[in-house]
Amino acid sequence: MISFSGVGKSFGDNHVLRELDLDVAAGEKVSIIGPSGSGKTTILRLLMTLEEPDSGLVEVDGEPLWDRRGGAVADTRGQAAVRRKIGMVFQHFNLFPHMTVLNNVALAPVQVLGMSRDDAEHRAVDLLRMVGLQKHLRHKPGQLSGGQQQRVAIARALAMRPKVMLFDEVTSALDPELIGEVLAVIRDLAHTTAMTMLLVTHEMRFAAEISDRVLMFDSGAVIESGPPSKIFEEPQHERTQRFLKAVLERK
DSSP, X not given: OEEEEEEEEEETTEEEEEEEEEEEOTTOEEEEEOOTTSSHHHHHHHHTXXXXXXXXXXXXXXXXXXXXXXXXXXXXXXXXXXXXXXXXXXXXXXXXXXXOHHHHHHHHHHHTTOOOHHHHHHHHHHHHHHTTOGGGTTOOGGGSOHHHHHHHHHHHHHTTOOSEEEEEXXXXXXXXXHHHHHHHHHHHHHHHOOOEEEEEOSOHHHHHHHOSEEEEEETTEEEEEEOHHHHHHSOOSHHHHHHHHHHHHHO
């Protein structure tokens, strides 16, 4: 479903991705862990076309999203079609503060997919019920807790019926007592849907629970990859061992 082939990305002298090769199968749930600045979020931003690679090929569902082999330039029309297959939930909720919860979720299907307002609102109501917010349809984001706003953001991403869902440290901006309600929604998605999911997270126990595979990133490269039991219980790379020790000691 997702393929990175020889993908490089630099910001000035900072090489955040170094000739990355990465394949994610359809339906696979993959967690990406590693220190800040290791390139984790850049992967998601490339998939969202918020950043562009310096080199290499990125494909989604067998179609090119970015092709920087030999200086090729992206086909922006084709890129937009591929991009619609991807939904993302960010660290910060990025909801429209002047719009109701219902309108936040229904807006993109109307404007991007061309759905009727009635159909989009029916879908939005179903999704908000799924994330436990059916009683808050007419509220504005400012009337909700951080955990509730993040659940609205998840419903908004799902409203586009993506094949791929990206989660970028979605609990990092939340108070500790609100983290569980957001993780519960993601856990349900992981266990009950066939969507491909890519999660950047510092919630190690959660990653161990829901992931098919865990990738350890450091200095722009995958230094260790495997099932959660291998990465969390028997890490082989010294950098993985140090990282996990530091993270788990903070919990």
